[in-house]
Amino acid sequence: DTGVSQDPRHKITKRGQNVTFRCDPISEHNRLYWYRQTLGQGPEFLTYFQNEAQLEKSRLLSDRFSAERPKGSFSTLEIQRTEQGDSAMYLCASSPDRDTGELFFGEGSRLTVL
Amino acid sequence: AQSVTQLGSHVSVSEGALVLLRCNYSSSVPPYLFWYVQYPNQGLQLLLKYTSAATLVKGINGFEAEFKKSETSFHLTKPSAHMSDAAEYFCAVSGGGATNKLIFGTGTLLAVQP
Numbered sequence: 001d002t003g004v005s006q007d008p009r010h011k012i013t014k015r016g017q018n019v020t021f022r023c024d025p026i027s028e029h030n031r032l033y034w035y036r037q038t039l040g041q042g043p044e045f046l047t048y049f050q051n052e053a054q055l056e057k058s059r060l061l062s063d064r065f066s067a068e069r070p071k072g073s074f075s076t077l078e079i080q081r082t083e084q085g086d087s088a089m090y091l092c093a094s095s096p097d098r099d100t101g102e103l104f105f106g107e108g109s110r111l112t113v114l
Numbered sequence: 115a116q117s118v119t120q121l122g123s124h125v126s127v128s129e130g131a132l133v134l135l136r137c138n139y140s141s142s143v144p145p146y147l148f149w150y151v152q153y154p155n156q157g158l159q160l161l162l163k164y165t166s167a168a169t170l171v172k173g174i175n176g177f178e179a180e181f182k183k184s185e186t187s188f189h190l191t192k193p194s195a196h197m198s199d200a201a202e203y204f205c206a207v208s209g210g211g212a213t214n215k216l217i218f219g220t221g222t223l224l225a226v227q228p
Contacts, residue, residue, distance in 0.1 A: 042204050042218030056213045101146040101208035105157035
């Protein structure tokens with residue numbers, strides 16, 4: 001069990017640029033979640049995958065955000081035309097396909113938009 | 115809809131003193147409840163979870179929490195604080211349904227004074 005890994009850990013970009021984050025979940029976990037965390041707040045749910053199917057998207061996930069999980073393995077979260085308000089920590093979590101509710105989190109990708 | 119409220123965004127205790135972090139939940143179904151800890155610039159680590167078994171749940175690092183349905187509470191305690199306990203603590207409730215996503219509180223930052 002190597003844990004959930006995220007890449008890059010830190011990204012600094014200029015407003016208007018596109019950024020992409022990658023998440024590699026724990027290998028036997030079918031469920032994958034993306035969360036966003038801003039300073040002083042708890043993580044906020046963005047989207048959920050069951051295998052390769054994206055089954056839920058939060059209203060926080062504007063049209064500039066897109067997430068994929070091809071082949072049900074790793075996942076990517078892309079933000080197009082970044083805005084300063086997108087600056088946050090983006091957390092990925094995975095979970096086995098049984099009803100325990102526990103999520104296993106990666107260390108996050110911190111985005112700073114200048 | 116499920117939600118959690120954490121009372122006190124900042125708590126400061128002396129080393130060796132009791133730690134008490136408060137969490138109240140709202141849920142239309144029997145909840146699964148969680149406490150996670152987050153150290154600076156890291157992801158979230160599970161401390162403990164309640165999944166409708168024993169109401170007193172023991173977790174890692176000497177923490178425990180008691181589920182009280184009558185008070186809709188799930189407060190986190192530790193008898194004796196250690197400097198290494200300084201971190202941010204999040205209470206979460208499982209949203210249930212097909213996604214089983216976690217809904218987090220706004221967090222409590224615990225400071226431990228020498």
